[in-house]
Amino acid sequence: MIWRVEHLVEIDSTNAWLARRAREGADEGLVVFADFQSAGRGRLERSWVAPARTSLLCSVLLRPSLELDQVQLVVAAASLAARAALVRLCGLRPGLKWPNDLVVDDAKLAGTLAEVVADPGFAVVVGLGINLSEHPPELVATDVLAESSITMAARGLLDIVLEELEWRYALLESDEGRSRLRDEYRRALVTLGRRVVVERTNDLLEGEARDVDDSGRLIVDVDGVEVAVSTGDVVHVRPVGSAR
Secondary structure (H helix, E strand, O other): OOOEEEEEEOOOOOOEEEHHHHHHHOOOHHHHHHHEEOEOOHHHHOOOOOOOOOOOEEEEEEEHHHHHHHHHHHHHHHHHHHHHHHHHHHHOOOOEEOOOEEEOEEEEEEEEEEEEEOOOOOEEEEEEEEEOOOOOOOOOOOOOHHHHOOOOOOHHHHHHHHHHHOOOHHOOOOHHHHHHHHHHHHHOOOOOOOEEEEEOOOOOEEEEEEEEOOOOOOEEEOEEEEEEEOOOOEOOOOOOOOOO
């Protein structure tokens, strides 16, 4: 993979910018990172706001040979790459919260957001936001500086994330490779074995998160019935009396 990295001082959203390039036919491997996003987004159209130069805000264009229902595996590869990069650079080993967050004791450190662009061809734009030196005070969140006492440059971290993503992305090309990726994903997921509430478009599910299936969907045991969740926002139900 040849990564072509573009840096922007300010943009509405790195995902929106890269989706526009994808629709124009850009090849995979195009990466954009910005010092500031004026309209950054997270899951369920939530806003993602960070002061300038306090976070890694980037998006990657990929064109995987996967079915649409396997896009969660691309998210898994990106999240695992970000986690591995943080381990290498500062020794911080966050857990993964299904489907797209990196967390430290349930406090959000980072998030990924995949968007499918279907024309021309099939492309996936994967956005990644990692709190480096600040985090939103109104949320249960944290940042790299607070957790490791290390000040990290966004571009330096991005380079290592791309190194870690390249070989994990290659795993998606085969059944054996996807199995290896899912195994790493399972080991990193702190959601598994937890009581969870899943907010879906039209309802809520509550049960125990048991596993992820071959497509990366979360398997939740709801009163003895296993439900495969492909999209939704997950809340970890903390035991009574626990605290961060």
